[in-house]
Amino acid sequence: MRLNHRLSCALSLLVLFSAQAEKNRVPPAVENIIQHQFPVNRAELQRVTETLFTEYQQQKNVTSLMFYAYGTLKLAAQRAEENDMIGAAEYARAGFFWLDEAAERNETDARVRYLRARIDAFLPASAGRCVIALSDTQFILNSAQTFPQALRSKVKYMRYRALVSCGQEAHAHALLNQLKQESPRLTALALAPDATPDWDISEATQIVLPLAEGK
Template sequence: MISLLRNINPIALLVLSLTTSGTVMATEPVQNSDYRPQSQRMLAELIRENSANPRAKAILGVISRPSMGELTQAVNVLESYIAASAQDNTAKMYYGYGLLFMASEFLNNKNYFKAAEFSKRGFFFIDEATESDLDNWRMRYLRARMDTFVPKVNGRCVIALKDIRYLQEQTSIPEDLKPFITFMLARASATCDHPDQEQAAYQALESAGSQGQSLLAIKKEEKPFTRPEEISGVIQSLIGVHP
Protein backbone atom coordinates (compact mmCIF):
# COMPACT_ATOMS: atom_id res chain seq x y z
CA MET A 1 0.00 0.00 0.00
CA ILE A 2 1.09 3.53 -0.73
CA SER A 3 0.69 5.61 2.40
CA LEU A 4 3.12 8.48 2.72
CA LEU A 5 1.10 9.80 5.62
CA ARG A 6 2.73 7.32 7.98
CA ASN A 7 6.01 9.21 7.62
CA ILE A 8 4.71 12.78 7.66
CA ASN A 9 5.20 14.88 10.76
CA PRO A 10 2.22 16.58 12.46
CA ILE A 11 3.25 20.08 11.32
CA ALA A 12 3.05 18.99 7.69
CA LEU A 13 -0.34 17.45 8.37
CA LEU A 14 -1.56 20.73 9.77
CA VAL A 15 -0.48 22.48 6.60
CA LEU A 16 -2.44 19.88 4.71
CA SER A 17 -5.53 20.43 6.82
CA LEU A 18 -5.40 24.15 6.20
CA THR A 19 -5.72 23.60 2.47
CA THR A 20 -8.12 20.66 2.34
CA SER A 21 -11.16 22.62 3.45
CA GLY A 22 -13.31 22.67 0.33
CA THR A 23 -10.47 21.44 -1.86
CA VAL A 24 -12.27 18.42 -3.25
CA MET A 25 -15.91 17.95 -4.15
CA ALA A 26 -16.77 21.10 -2.21
CA THR A 27 -19.72 23.45 -2.34
CA GLU A 28 -18.08 26.80 -1.54
CA PRO A 29 -18.39 29.45 -4.29
CA VAL A 30 -15.31 30.16 -6.36
CA GLN A 31 -14.54 32.67 -9.06
CA ASN A 32 -15.33 31.82 -12.68
CA SER A 33 -17.63 29.01 -11.55
CA ASP A 34 -20.24 29.18 -14.34
CA TYR A 35 -20.92 25.47 -13.84
CA ARG A 36 -21.64 25.84 -10.11
CA PRO A 37 -25.46 26.21 -10.33
CA GLN A 38 -25.69 23.13 -12.53
CA SER A 39 -23.51 21.16 -10.11
CA GLN A 40 -25.66 22.22 -7.18
CA ARG A 41 -28.83 21.15 -8.98
CA MET A 42 -27.32 17.78 -9.84
CA LEU A 43 -26.19 17.15 -6.27
CA ALA A 44 -29.57 18.22 -4.89
CA GLU A 45 -31.30 15.78 -7.27
CA LEU A 46 -29.01 12.94 -6.20
CA ILE A 47 -29.76 13.68 -2.56
CA ARG A 48 -33.51 13.55 -3.27
CA GLU A 49 -33.18 10.32 -5.23
CA ASN A 50 -31.22 8.64 -2.44
CA SER A 51 -33.08 9.98 0.58
CA ALA A 52 -34.03 6.44 1.66
CA ASN A 53 -30.51 5.02 1.20
CA PRO A 54 -28.41 5.75 4.35
CA ARG A 55 -25.10 4.82 2.74
CA ALA A 56 -25.60 6.90 -0.41
CA LYS A 57 -27.02 9.72 1.68
CA ALA A 58 -23.89 9.67 3.87
CA ILE A 59 -21.59 9.78 0.83
CA LEU A 60 -23.51 12.73 -0.58
CA GLY A 61 -23.42 14.31 2.86
CA VAL A 62 -19.63 14.22 2.81
CA ILE A 63 -19.58 15.73 -0.67
CA SER A 64 -21.95 18.58 0.14
CA ARG A 65 -20.74 19.21 3.74
CA PRO A 66 -23.49 21.64 4.79
CA SER A 67 -22.36 21.74 8.44
CA MET A 68 -19.86 20.15 10.81
CA GLY A 69 -22.67 18.32 12.59
CA GLU A 70 -24.06 16.81 9.40
CA LEU A 71 -20.56 15.99 8.18
CA THR A 72 -19.79 14.20 11.44
CA GLN A 73 -23.02 12.25 11.16
CA ALA A 74 -22.22 11.22 7.59
CA VAL A 75 -18.71 10.11 8.58
CA ASN A 76 -20.12 8.04 11.44
CA VAL A 77 -22.55 6.29 9.09
CA LEU A 78 -19.75 5.46 6.65
CA GLU A 79 -17.61 4.17 9.49
CA SER A 80 -20.37 1.70 10.37
CA TYR A 81 -20.54 0.49 6.76
CA ILE A 82 -16.78 0.00 6.68
CA ALA A 83 -16.93 -1.99 9.90
CA ALA A 84 -19.60 -4.24 8.40
CA SER A 85 -17.91 -4.63 5.01
CA ALA A 86 -14.14 -4.27 4.68
CA GLN A 87 -14.52 -4.45 0.88
CA ASP A 88 -16.65 -1.31 0.66
CA ASN A 89 -14.01 0.83 -1.03
CA THR A 90 -16.44 3.58 -2.02
CA ALA A 91 -17.42 4.03 1.63
CA LYS A 92 -13.72 4.00 2.58
CA MET A 93 -12.89 6.66 0.01
CA TYR A 94 -15.57 9.08 1.15
CA TYR A 95 -14.90 8.27 4.78
CA GLY A 96 -11.34 9.42 4.11
CA TYR A 97 -12.64 12.56 2.43
CA GLY A 98 -14.90 13.25 5.38
CA LEU A 99 -12.07 12.88 7.87
CA LEU A 100 -9.97 15.38 5.92
CA PHE A 101 -12.81 17.88 5.82
CA MET A 102 -13.28 17.42 9.56
CA ALA A 103 -9.53 17.96 10.06
CA SER A 104 -9.89 21.35 8.45
CA GLU A 105 -12.69 22.26 10.83
CA PHE A 106 -10.59 21.18 13.80
CA LEU A 107 -7.76 23.34 12.53
CA ASN A 108 -10.07 26.32 12.21
CA ASN A 109 -10.97 25.80 15.87
CA LYS A 110 -7.26 25.55 16.78
CA ASN A 111 -7.57 21.91 17.81
CA TYR A 112 -4.22 21.05 16.25
CA PHE A 113 -3.93 17.56 17.67
CA LYS A 114 -7.30 16.50 16.23
CA ALA A 115 -6.49 18.21 12.93
CA ALA A 116 -3.29 16.20 12.56
CA GLU A 117 -4.91 12.97 13.70
CA PHE A 118 -7.86 13.23 11.32
CA SER A 119 -5.66 14.28 8.39
CA LYS A 120 -3.43 11.26 8.80
CA ARG A 121 -6.36 8.90 9.17
CA GLY A 122 -8.18 10.45 6.22
CA PHE A 123 -5.36 9.82 3.78
CA PHE A 124 -4.85 6.35 5.18
CA PHE A 125 -8.40 5.42 4.13
CA ILE A 126 -8.10 7.13 0.76
CA ASP A 127 -4.99 5.07 0.08
CA GLU A 128 -6.62 1.93 1.46
CA ALA A 129 -9.62 2.33 -0.84
CA THR A 130 -7.48 2.98 -3.90
CA GLU A 131 -4.83 0.33 -3.34
CA SER A 132 -7.53 -2.28 -2.73
CA ASP A 133 -9.04 -1.58 -6.15
CA LEU A 134 -6.24 -0.29 -8.37
CA ASP A 135 -8.00 -1.20 -11.60
CA ASN A 136 -11.01 0.95 -10.72
CA TRP A 137 -10.31 4.21 -12.51
CA ARG A 138 -12.86 6.09 -10.41
CA MET A 139 -10.96 5.24 -7.23
CA ARG A 140 -7.75 6.44 -8.86
CA TYR A 141 -9.52 9.59 -10.02
CA LEU A 142 -10.82 10.39 -6.54
CA ARG A 143 -7.41 9.94 -4.96
CA ALA A 144 -5.81 12.14 -7.61
CA ARG A 145 -8.60 14.67 -7.11
CA MET A 146 -7.55 15.08 -3.50
CA ASP A 147 -3.78 14.70 -3.91
CA THR A 148 -3.53 17.19 -6.75
CA PHE A 149 -4.56 20.13 -4.59
CA VAL A 150 -2.55 19.61 -1.39
CA PRO A 151 0.83 21.21 -0.56
CA LYS A 152 4.17 19.93 -1.75
CA VAL A 153 5.32 19.30 1.82
CA ASN A 154 3.00 16.30 2.02
CA GLY A 155 4.54 14.54 -0.96
CA ARG A 156 1.13 13.67 -2.37
CA CYS A 157 1.81 15.17 -5.80
CA VAL A 158 4.03 12.15 -6.54
CA ILE A 159 1.07 9.83 -5.99
CA ALA A 160 -1.19 12.18 -7.94
CA LEU A 161 1.07 12.06 -10.99
CA LYS A 162 1.16 8.28 -10.85
CA ASP A 163 -2.64 8.09 -10.74
CA ILE A 164 -3.01 10.70 -13.49
CA ARG A 165 -0.70 8.75 -15.79
CA TYR A 166 -2.89 5.71 -15.18
CA LEU A 167 -6.03 7.72 -15.93
CA GLN A 168 -4.60 9.01 -19.20
CA GLU A 169 -4.15 5.43 -20.38
CA GLN A 170 -7.76 4.39 -19.76
CA THR A 171 -9.96 4.36 -22.85
CA SER A 172 -13.16 3.86 -20.83
CA ILE A 173 -13.02 7.28 -19.14
CA PRO A 174 -15.74 9.65 -20.43
CA GLU A 175 -14.42 12.26 -22.84
CA ASP A 176 -15.79 15.14 -20.80
CA LEU A 177 -13.62 14.14 -17.82
CA LYS A 178 -10.38 14.18 -19.77
CA PRO A 179 -9.85 17.96 -19.73
CA PHE A 180 -10.08 17.96 -15.94
CA ILE A 181 -7.54 15.14 -15.79
CA THR A 182 -5.25 17.35 -17.88
CA PHE A 183 -5.96 20.19 -15.45
CA MET A 184 -4.98 17.94 -12.54
CA LEU A 185 -1.81 17.03 -14.41
CA ALA A 186 -0.90 20.71 -14.68
CA ARG A 187 -1.54 21.40 -11.01
CA ALA A 188 0.25 18.29 -9.74
CA SER A 189 3.20 19.00 -12.06
CA ALA A 190 3.47 22.51 -10.65
CA THR A 191 3.49 21.16 -7.09
CA CYS A 192 6.12 18.56 -7.97
CA ASP A 193 8.31 21.18 -9.74
CA HIS A 194 7.89 19.90 -13.30
CA PRO A 195 7.38 23.24 -15.11
CA ASP A 196 7.69 21.85 -18.65
CA GLN A 197 5.02 19.23 -17.97
CA GLU A 198 2.83 21.87 -16.32
CA GLN A 199 3.12 24.20 -19.31
CA ALA A 200 2.40 21.41 -21.80
CA ALA A 201 -0.76 20.49 -19.88
CA TYR A 202 -2.01 24.06 -19.87
CA GLN A 203 -1.27 24.36 -23.58
CA ALA A 204 -3.35 21.24 -24.16
CA LEU A 205 -6.25 22.86 -22.32
CA GLU A 206 -6.04 25.87 -24.62
CA SER A 207 -6.99 23.54 -27.46
CA ALA A 208 -9.75 21.78 -25.53
CA GLY A 209 -12.61 24.11 -26.44
CA SER A 210 -14.92 25.82 -23.98
CA GLN A 211 -14.31 23.23 -21.29
CA GLY A 212 -10.57 23.76 -21.48
CA GLN A 213 -11.05 27.51 -21.34
CA SER A 214 -13.23 27.23 -18.24
CA LEU A 215 -10.48 25.24 -16.55
CA LEU A 216 -7.81 27.74 -17.53
CA ALA A 217 -9.99 30.42 -15.94
CA ILE A 218 -9.67 28.69 -12.55
CA LYS A 219 -6.02 27.65 -12.82
CA LYS A 220 -5.13 29.71 -9.74
CA GLU A 221 -8.05 28.54 -7.63
CA GLU A 222 -7.06 26.55 -4.55
CA LYS A 223 -10.51 25.00 -4.21
CA PRO A 224 -11.90 23.84 -7.57
CA PHE A 225 -15.64 23.28 -7.34
CA THR A 226 -17.20 19.95 -8.26
CA ARG A 227 -17.94 19.98 -11.98
CA PRO A 228 -21.08 18.46 -13.56
CA GLU A 229 -19.00 15.91 -15.47
CA GLU A 230 -17.50 14.70 -12.20
CA ILE A 231 -20.95 14.24 -10.69
CA SER A 232 -22.25 12.27 -13.67
CA GLY A 233 -19.07 10.35 -14.46
CA VAL A 234 -17.70 9.61 -10.99
CA ILE A 235 -20.02 10.34 -8.08
CA GLN A 236 -23.28 9.15 -9.63
CA SER A 237 -21.64 5.91 -10.77
CA LEU A 238 -20.17 5.15 -7.35
CA ILE A 239 -22.87 5.95 -4.83
CA GLY A 240 -24.86 2.86 -5.78
CA VAL A 241 -21.83 0.55 -5.77
CA HIS A 242 -21.98 -1.72 -2.74
CA PRO A 243 -20.06 -4.99 -2.27
Protein backbone atom coordinates in the same frame (compact mmCIF):
# COMPACT_ATOMS: atom_id res chain seq x y z
CA MET B 1 -17.64 18.14 -1.75
CA ARG B 2 -18.60 21.68 -2.66
CA LEU B 3 -21.77 21.54 -4.72
CA ASN B 4 -23.84 24.55 -5.66
CA HIS B 5 -27.61 24.57 -5.16
CA ARG B 6 -28.45 23.78 -8.80
CA LEU B 7 -26.11 20.81 -8.84
CA SER B 8 -27.46 19.55 -5.52
CA CYS B 9 -31.01 19.65 -6.93
CA ALA B 10 -29.94 17.83 -10.07
CA LEU B 11 -28.19 15.17 -8.05
CA SER B 12 -31.24 14.74 -5.85
CA LEU B 13 -33.31 13.97 -8.96
CA LEU B 14 -30.64 11.60 -10.25
CA VAL B 15 -30.55 9.68 -7.01
CA LEU B 16 -34.36 9.57 -6.92
CA PHE B 17 -34.60 8.15 -10.45
CA SER B 18 -31.72 5.78 -9.77
CA ALA B 19 -33.38 4.54 -6.60
CA GLN B 20 -36.59 3.89 -8.53
CA ALA B 21 -34.72 1.92 -11.17
CA GLU B 22 -32.38 0.05 -8.82
CA LYS B 23 -33.83 0.17 -5.35
CA ASN B 24 -31.37 0.35 -2.44
CA ARG B 25 -28.30 0.28 -4.68
CA VAL B 26 -26.83 3.60 -3.44
CA PRO B 27 -25.63 3.36 0.17
CA PRO B 28 -27.81 5.70 2.31
CA ALA B 29 -24.98 7.71 3.88
CA VAL B 30 -23.39 8.26 0.47
CA GLU B 31 -26.75 9.28 -0.97
CA ASN B 32 -27.14 11.79 1.86
CA ILE B 33 -23.78 13.41 1.04
CA ILE B 34 -24.57 13.54 -2.68
CA GLN B 35 -27.86 15.29 -1.97
CA HIS B 36 -26.92 17.55 0.96
CA GLN B 37 -23.09 17.82 0.99
CA PHE B 38 -20.95 17.36 4.08
CA PRO B 39 -22.25 19.35 7.06
CA VAL B 40 -20.26 22.31 8.37
CA ASN B 41 -21.10 21.82 12.04
CA ARG B 42 -18.29 19.84 13.66
CA ALA B 43 -20.46 17.49 15.71
CA GLU B 44 -22.67 16.74 12.72
CA LEU B 45 -19.65 16.28 10.44
CA GLN B 46 -18.19 13.86 12.98
CA ARG B 47 -21.45 11.90 13.13
CA VAL B 48 -21.85 11.72 9.35
CA THR B 49 -18.23 10.70 8.87
CA GLU B 50 -18.51 7.89 11.42
CA THR B 51 -21.74 6.74 9.75
CA LEU B 52 -19.92 6.47 6.43
CA PHE B 53 -17.29 4.17 7.95
CA THR B 54 -19.94 1.98 9.55
CA GLU B 55 -21.69 1.84 6.20
CA TYR B 56 -18.47 0.75 4.50
CA GLN B 57 -17.92 -2.00 7.07
CA GLN B 58 -21.44 -3.30 6.46
CA GLN B 59 -21.73 -2.93 2.69
CA LYS B 60 -18.11 -2.81 1.45
CA ASN B 61 -18.98 -0.09 -1.06
CA VAL B 62 -15.81 1.80 -1.94
CA THR B 63 -17.70 5.10 -2.27
CA SER B 64 -18.57 4.96 1.43
CA LEU B 65 -14.89 4.51 2.26
CA MET B 66 -13.82 7.33 -0.05
CA PHE B 67 -16.40 9.67 1.44
CA TYR B 68 -15.28 8.61 4.92
CA ALA B 69 -11.74 9.67 3.98
CA TYR B 70 -13.08 12.97 2.61
CA GLY B 71 -15.01 13.61 5.84
CA THR B 72 -11.96 12.82 7.96
CA LEU B 73 -9.86 15.27 5.95
CA LYS B 74 -12.57 17.92 6.43
CA LEU B 75 -12.35 17.31 10.19
CA ALA B 76 -8.58 17.80 9.91
CA ALA B 77 -9.12 21.11 8.12
CA GLN B 78 -11.51 22.26 10.86
CA ARG B 79 -8.95 21.44 13.56
CA ALA B 80 -6.27 23.32 11.63
CA GLU B 81 -8.49 26.41 11.40
CA GLU B 82 -8.86 26.25 15.20
CA ASN B 83 -5.07 25.97 15.63
CA ASP B 84 -5.45 22.46 17.04
CA MET B 85 -2.47 21.22 15.10
CA ILE B 86 -2.16 17.93 16.96
CA GLY B 87 -5.80 17.08 16.27
CA ALA B 88 -5.45 18.24 12.67
CA ALA B 89 -2.41 16.02 12.14
CA GLU B 90 -4.19 12.98 13.59
CA TYR B 91 -7.26 13.43 11.40
CA ALA B 92 -5.13 14.14 8.32
CA ARG B 93 -3.06 11.01 8.89
CA ALA B 94 -6.22 8.91 9.21
CA GLY B 95 -7.86 10.58 6.21
CA PHE B 96 -4.93 9.96 3.90
CA PHE B 97 -4.53 6.42 5.19
CA TRP B 98 -8.10 5.53 4.24
CA LEU B 99 -7.90 7.47 0.98
CA ASP B 100 -4.90 5.36 0.01
CA GLU B 101 -6.48 2.20 1.36
CA ALA B 102 -9.55 2.71 -0.82
CA ALA B 103 -7.43 3.36 -3.92
CA GLU B 104 -5.09 0.44 -3.28
CA ARG B 105 -7.96 -1.99 -2.75
CA ASN B 106 -9.36 -0.87 -6.11
CA GLU B 107 -6.17 0.04 -7.91
CA THR B 108 -7.38 -1.06 -11.34
CA ASP B 109 -10.54 1.08 -11.21
CA ALA B 110 -9.81 4.43 -12.84
CA ARG B 111 -12.84 6.01 -11.14
CA VAL B 112 -11.48 5.29 -7.67
CA ARG B 113 -8.08 6.62 -8.71
CA TYR B 114 -9.89 9.72 -9.99
CA LEU B 115 -11.48 10.29 -6.58
CA ARG B 116 -8.09 10.13 -4.88
CA ALA B 117 -6.44 12.40 -7.45
CA ARG B 118 -9.33 14.86 -7.06
CA ILE B 119 -8.08 15.49 -3.52
CA ASP B 120 -4.32 15.10 -3.90
CA ALA B 121 -3.85 17.22 -7.03
CA PHE B 122 -5.09 20.39 -5.35
CA LEU B 123 -3.23 20.10 -2.06
CA PRO B 124 -0.28 22.42 -1.38
CA ALA B 125 3.15 21.09 -2.27
CA SER B 126 3.95 20.82 1.45
CA ALA B 127 1.41 17.97 1.75
CA GLY B 128 3.75 15.76 -0.27
CA ARG B 129 0.92 14.13 -2.24
CA CYS B 130 1.76 15.36 -5.73
CA VAL B 131 3.67 12.19 -6.68
CA ILE B 132 0.58 10.11 -5.87
CA ALA B 133 -1.57 12.45 -7.95
CA LEU B 134 0.85 12.11 -10.88
CA SER B 135 0.67 8.32 -10.63
CA ASP B 136 -3.13 8.33 -10.48
CA THR B 137 -3.62 10.74 -13.37
CA GLN B 138 -1.16 8.83 -15.55
CA PHE B 139 -3.01 5.61 -14.78
CA ILE B 140 -6.37 7.18 -15.65
CA LEU B 141 -5.13 8.62 -18.94
CA ASN B 142 -3.64 5.24 -19.91
CA SER B 143 -6.58 3.20 -18.62
CA ALA B 144 -8.78 1.01 -20.77
CA GLN B 145 -11.76 2.56 -18.97
CA THR B 146 -12.96 5.22 -21.38
CA PHE B 147 -13.60 8.65 -19.92
CA PRO B 148 -15.44 11.30 -21.96
CA GLN B 149 -13.29 14.14 -23.27
CA ALA B 150 -14.61 16.59 -20.67
CA LEU B 151 -13.51 14.32 -17.83
CA ARG B 152 -10.15 13.62 -19.48
CA SER B 153 -9.58 17.37 -19.61
CA LYS B 154 -10.25 17.54 -15.87
CA VAL B 155 -7.74 14.73 -15.34
CA LYS B 156 -5.13 16.60 -17.38
CA TYR B 157 -5.77 19.74 -15.33
CA MET B 158 -5.28 17.74 -12.13
CA ARG B 159 -2.05 16.41 -13.59
CA TYR B 160 -0.94 19.93 -14.46
CA ARG B 161 -1.51 21.08 -10.87
CA ALA B 162 0.37 18.04 -9.52
CA LEU B 163 3.30 18.78 -11.85
CA VAL B 164 3.45 22.32 -10.49
CA SER B 165 3.41 21.05 -6.90
CA CYS B 166 6.17 18.56 -7.71
CA GLY B 167 8.33 21.34 -9.16
CA GLN B 168 8.22 19.98 -12.72
CA GLU B 169 7.65 23.41 -14.26
CA ALA B 170 8.61 22.60 -17.85
CA HIS B 171 6.24 19.62 -18.04
CA ALA B 172 3.52 21.62 -16.31
CA HIS B 173 3.86 24.50 -18.76
CA ALA B 174 3.71 22.14 -21.76
CA LEU B 175 0.61 20.39 -20.44
CA LEU B 176 -1.09 23.70 -19.69
CA ASN B 177 -0.51 24.87 -23.26
CA GLN B 178 -1.93 21.57 -24.55
CA LEU B 179 -5.02 22.00 -22.36
CA LYS B 180 -5.59 25.55 -23.59
CA GLN B 181 -5.56 24.28 -27.18
CA GLU B 182 -7.67 21.16 -26.57
CA SER B 183 -10.15 22.51 -24.01
CA PRO B 184 -10.20 26.33 -24.11
CA ARG B 185 -13.56 26.41 -22.30
CA LEU B 186 -12.40 24.33 -19.35
CA THR B 187 -13.53 26.43 -16.39
CA ALA B 188 -10.59 25.35 -14.24
CA LEU B 189 -8.22 27.26 -16.54
CA ALA B 190 -9.64 30.54 -15.20
CA LEU B 191 -9.02 29.65 -11.55
CA ALA B 192 -6.38 31.17 -9.31
CA PRO B 193 -3.22 29.02 -9.08
CA ASP B 194 -4.12 27.71 -5.61
CA ALA B 195 -7.89 27.31 -6.10
CA THR B 196 -9.76 24.00 -6.18
CA PRO B 197 -12.43 23.53 -8.87
CA ASP B 198 -15.98 22.90 -7.71
CA TRP B 199 -17.34 19.42 -8.33
CA ASP B 200 -19.67 19.33 -11.32
CA ILE B 201 -22.47 17.20 -12.67
CA SER B 202 -20.26 15.10 -14.96
CA GLU B 203 -18.12 13.96 -12.04
CA ALA B 204 -21.24 13.04 -10.09
CA THR B 205 -22.99 11.14 -12.89
CA GLN B 206 -19.95 9.46 -14.43
CA ILE B 207 -17.75 8.81 -11.40
CA VAL B 208 -19.55 8.97 -8.05
CA LEU B 209 -23.02 7.55 -8.80
CA PRO B 210 -21.87 4.54 -10.90
CA LEU B 211 -19.40 3.59 -8.17
CA ALA B 212 -22.03 4.03 -5.47
CA GLU B 213 -24.43 1.83 -7.45
CA GLY B 214 -21.80 -0.85 -7.83
CA LYS B 215 -21.62 -0.55 -11.61
